[in-house]
Amino acid sequence: MADVNRGNRPLSPHLTIYKPQLTSVTSIFTRITGNALIVAALLTVWWFLAAATSAEYFAVVDGLVTSVLGDIVMTLSLWALWYHALAGLRHLYWDNTGRGLEVDFAEKLGLAVIGGSLVLTILTLLVI
């Protein structure tokens, strides 16, 4: 044990020099989208509170949420919501079946999550 290298060991995975891959990028975006949704969630609560308070207060908050900036935030959040939902579905599949973890299939699932979230976002915007 005396000559064991205790200081200069390789670190893994070294994220700053690690090449981004579809699997790692779709994973980190699951975390980013999920946590960023707090913004839209709090806006939604504020919108309901305003609706419950008075017509004047509602006009202010609803005007803010449907302004250009509000539209950008809510549209990005809608995509984040669909992305996080599909990525969550992928996790439920992985965690509960133990299948689909082969690299090529996991990458296909990643593409499905990205493509599916974009399609669902556009469909939602068309319907609403």
Add this chain to the structure above:
Amino acid sequence: MAYLTDRKRAEGLGSAKEGTHHHWAMQVSSVGLLLLVPLFVFTFGPMLGQPHAEVVAYFARPFPAVVAGLTLAVGFMHFKNGVQVLIEDYVHGVARKGLIVAMICLSYAAAATGLFAIARIAL
């Protein structure tokens, strides 16, 4: 520290034995949200930008009100658990505990406010 035995130093640093429940809670709430989120998006979405009277009349109906209430309640509990993992990965020391407590408070406060507002509209 020099007087502590190796065992004493290691005690209390192991698992808190709550990870399994945390994972289970995330799974249950995620399945719930997979059902609730589409329902909420297509009931709440069209109401954005509508006149106040119409919004109040719409959320006075049982289905939109229950879907909205459930989505906010389950959603904020899912956020509470999810953001805890985020904080545990990137924040250390006292700030970690403080932030987790703050996010738990925020989650319950937002859920309670949302439920209060929906109840007031619906009743």
